[in-house]
Amino acid sequence: MKEKEEDSPRLRLESYIAMRVKSKRTEQGLKIIDVARIAGLSQGMVSKIENAQVSTSLDTLSRLCDAIGLPISQLFTDYDRPEGTAQLTKAGEGMEVVRRGTEKGHTYQLLSYHRGKKKSYEPFLITMDDASEVFPTFSHPGQEFIYLLQGKIRYRHGNHLYDMGPGDALSFDAEIPHGPEVLLEVPIQLLSVIHYDDQ
Template identity: 45%
Template sequence: MTRTDAGLTQNPHAVRDTREKNLEVAIGRQVRALRKHHRMTGADLAAKSGVSVGMLSKIENGVISPSLGTIQTLAHALQVPLVRLFSGYEEARGCIQVKAGEGVETDRAGTRAGHQYNLLGHLGSNATGVVNEPYLITLTDRSDTFPTFQHEGMEFLYMLEGCIEYRHGDRLFLMEPGDSLLFDSDAPHGPENLLELPARYLSIITYPQKD
């Protein structure tokens, strides 16, 4: 595949502005920054939002905890989504390490004898709104072929060892060490022809977090 930066909008090396660990202070800073961005005085924003000048001053200085209704009113007056006012808050971010050989062996729908799944990490509820499930999948000479899978989200495969033909929809892809495959997992998919065993590959599944 030819390298292209088209559509890649994130700079993975960019460092975000310093985050605030106090929620009230973080909200206040966002309100003040957005007010100034719109070139509004405190009195202007108070008049537009219906929040008193005194209350607004306390919010911007982080000395009170505004109600959700007040935050929503200010967000509307500042013409930003509600969540924007929380964007400067430093939340705890999850991180899991799994040492070599310690991935939890697990069953997934469609697992057959000789198909071994090792879950390499899992973060539950998180701030991204996305669930990520990385698996190390091993197919041995005892393996029989899969029924095809279908599930929501996206899936990324990276071939480590062996050789298989992997089905996605009505297409077959030859997968050898170093090959990768990224696809919409709502289409029927799965390893169809096991050509060189044992075979091992990484499968990383992402899908929206449920409420």
């Protein structure tokens, strides 16, 4: 299959150089005429480089970089850097899901839906607001990390009880029964991250 012209490495490189040069020039508050004069190049050549319309020699590129204060060693720093596919979940936009604690007054918001080729972790924002409710204990595979954001809670893990306030964190083996024992101060909001062992 013939490679599309706009996807060729040569044109990608020229577009990258054009973007970096123009960005640095405008950041420095320089006009094309100023850069051309300092670098000893024609305005037309500088304009063509900034619009990815010409391939340029290393000597010309070096003079141009000197004129705009961009070390040529830094020019290609970000070239060929992977695109990245991070997922941003804005406040309040987590996907509400049903889990065992839902019927007991827990609200679960799943904060990340894309976790690679296999499920390796699940991050939840959990909200509890009924101090009179009796809560069950949970047991499931993996390691769990909880971080209390708001309120106060007495949390059970096995035979141990932990009093937690905002900023406190607890990590444990999630196969051992665990869960809130007493809601000391509501509303409670905590971040729970469950990491699953290799499956």
